[in-house]
Amino acid sequence: MNKNHSPFVFRSGLIVVAAACLTLASAFAVAQENTNPVLTPQEDRITDRAIHRDHGIYRDTQQRIKTLNDGGRRVADYHLSKAQCWLDVSFHEYSRNDRGGFPQAALEESQRILTSLEEKKDPGWETPLVNGAEKLRPDLWERYDALKKHAGFQCATQQTACAEVELVHAGNEIHDAGWRHAKPYVQIAEDLTGAAEQAAEKCAPPPAPPVAAPVKLTLSADALFRFDKSTEQDLLVKGREELDEMAEKLRTGFPNVKRLSVIGHTDRLGGKAYNQKLSESRANTVKAYLEQRGVRVPITAEGRGLTEQVKACEGVSPRKALIDCLQPNRRVEVIVHEDAQP
Template identity: 50%
Template sequence: MTTTRKSLPLSRTVATILLLGVCAGTSAQQTRLSPQQARITDQAIDADLQAYQAMQDRIQGLNDRGRPIRDYGMAKAQCWLDVSFHEYTRNDRSAFPQGALSESEKLVQLMEHDAATIPTETPLVNDAKYLRDDLWQRLRALHGNAGFSCAQQVAACGEVELVHAGNEFNQQQWRHAKPYIQIAEDLVNDAEALARQCDGPERPDAPGAAPIPLVANVLFEFDRDGYRDIRTHSLDSLDRALARIAEEKLTLQRVELVGHADRMDGRGHDDNQRLSERRARTVRALLIGRGIPAERIHDQYRGDTQQVQQCTGVKPRAALLECLLPNRRVEVRFIVE
């Protein structure tokens, strides 16, 4: 699943903004958008668009002075700016556009002052919901990987998109968050692929570093465990992971399957443990059918003990079941070298 959003490409000016001779403010100032209640006149909107263009110009200026686009701080500043502008153009009246813009400016200021280090923490702007702990964990692991230098641009944007998704969840629940979660998941997969393929002068020496596995989540309908109960798009994700093994010329060492269930029958319920086991066995058979030797597949079953999506307060029941979908999964980890 993909979604389209307006962005501010680093290589050109924003298509919706005319060249207005905007001057960037000094780095000690904070760029402020018009108050939400004032965004009803052409003058107020024009001033905000100038502010966005000024920030884009500052990022471009950093690039012109030699800061590469692939740099973590540059990428994150750009992605914060992009999601801020995207939500502004969608008439988001919350504090999110301003918060995301401010995060972009904080990074720009640090880079303009040649800060020795750029922070890697990612604040949950506008009290965005913390979604998909599994994706956050994979992103944190990338920061410590030897190939992160090749993946930092994509990883930075993955972190921002998870916050973007959490903000959408708070405003309009899971239905609106879901497309941005998919964007974030795709970015995490792409970042891991870039880190695996990183070589040459950009890859620091890391003797004995563990290779990054390929990860796919096979998702099941509520209280179901058969092949026909798998969500089609998650099968596509599995097949893409298998294709990447061939494309990247990797050697498959083993496959680790971890079966899970959601919390709907109550946490710690014995039926959930058995359900997670049946799901893992279904995926085992599926992989064997795709040519993976049975002896390389290792199963674990966690029941409802590892919920990656909490969905607190989601109603009605149909929406809650859909929100809990990522918990009804078999995590497939392809261990490669």
């Protein structure tokens, strides 16, 4: 026999090949059984095959979390965090050979959340007391409710979700094994709650986009329209010139213009309803004229009639003097709303 090939080496090779074949067969059997995501009852976890099967369920559930994260859902997302924490406490108790129903109940809650997320549904914001867990520390649950309403909650989602799960974990332990077993998980919940509150307080709200102060451009209605008129055919030559200049200014002098508001006003002479209609008609005429001259931003038009007088002219007479005095009230305002400069 060749001295470089001993019988031991040959037999060892057979053993390795045989073990590999058994492993593949076992893996196939476990994969077949994992189509049913229910853990093996504790009293039946006495074979490697049963344990491998259960571990496969945990791996499959973990993969679902990873897939959601790969699809763009943040690791710190409240619901994804809660699904992860339910999975973690389930596996923790499974590994400790928990004899109750908590590992299965926690696993099912993780899977319920994941199914909702996968189907693009809201999993809800309540944390159920699975497996008949006792509701411990009402003060902590009140703090979780407050955190969810906090302006900085987006920075505390992960700690809040896991604190809630750990408190349910503790509530399960206390009715199964007493306070000594529940205390470590209450401590974890307390620590996570404090960390969540600190994170929320330090979390700066997203900055509001800067908004520039509106610019008001005022045109005299007497310069725009013939007396008591409002249509485009009633525009005076000077009024057309002023509107042409305004259109050019809006196109070139306001590069960040976002929208325009055109507001018509009248003086206090005449009836309220009549003045309201006149002011609306003049505002709409100016709006249409600007649009025809190439102003492409959104424009709204409204009339305010005689409600916003800028000059009272009390005691002025005769009537012509009063009409002249009230001229500033007869106006059309164009409000320019701009985005602020970066």
